[in-house]
Amino acid sequence: MPKIIAFSTLKGGAGKSTLLMLTAAAVKNRTSHRLLVIDSDPQLSVKQIHQQENHPQAYDVFAFNWLQQNPQDYFAKVLTLAERKYDLVFMDLPPGRITDDPIMYSLLAADTVIVPIVASQLDVNATTNFLTLLPELMADRQHKPPLEVFGVINKQDQTVEYKHLTKLAGQASLQLFYTPLSNRVRYKRGVSTWRDLVDPTDPTDEFNRYFDEFRAKCFI
Ligand SMILES: Nc1ncnc2c1ncn2[C@@H]1O[C@H](COP(=O)(O)OP(=O)(O)O)[C@@H](O)[C@H]1O
Ligand SMILES: [Mg+2]
16 A cells, blocks of 8 residues: 655645645655655646656656546545555645545545645634644544644745744644745745755755655655
8 A cells, every 4th residue: 555645735825736746856866665646736736847847757647637527436446556556645635625525535545644834824724724624534534544644834934923833733633844944946946746856965955854854754
């Protein structure tokens, strides 16, 4: 069974697709895991870049359309097929409520969810709403172990909106990464379906520290 990691938030623009792609490129370049990305967002952020780059070393990307008939059955089939070929599945989810089909069924299948969080009142409130509904959803997981929920502070800057983050403590067993990702142009420009963003040997680089934490926390 591949490990399934979803990137999800209630709000758009927090950095789901960015974080997924940066992490996926590092997995591709720094590990031997066979990785599939399922793009479930109708905006197809990952799929589009995958097609534009069309690079032989790119990780595989599968665009999943949740508006088709019986999407749950087809989704289950895709995951069964993925079992044979991949060790790791990342899911890029559309923004929305946890009760929306693409989010609910993806989180039911996932082992881990990464929630990018921007330190502003609106984003933290949205994250709190998202997390409040999680326990109810997890009750339906039956035989699966509890969903692991990790928050990653994204677009960190010099403003003092960090006081809002204290509201997140203890929410639905959310564990915050120690390493935030700063608001930087390189994260806007550096998304790729094959190229690693930074030199992996530089231990001072925040992305490398984030990725080490990602591997340790998600057992990758
Ligand atoms: N750490 C960051 N620094 C600078 N820009 C970022 C960062 N993370 C995301 N962005 C930018 O923010 C916007 C929204 O990010 P995106 O990944 O599309 O969010 P989502 O998938 O959650 O809607 C994009 O323009 C992206 O380039
Ligand atoms: Mg996105």
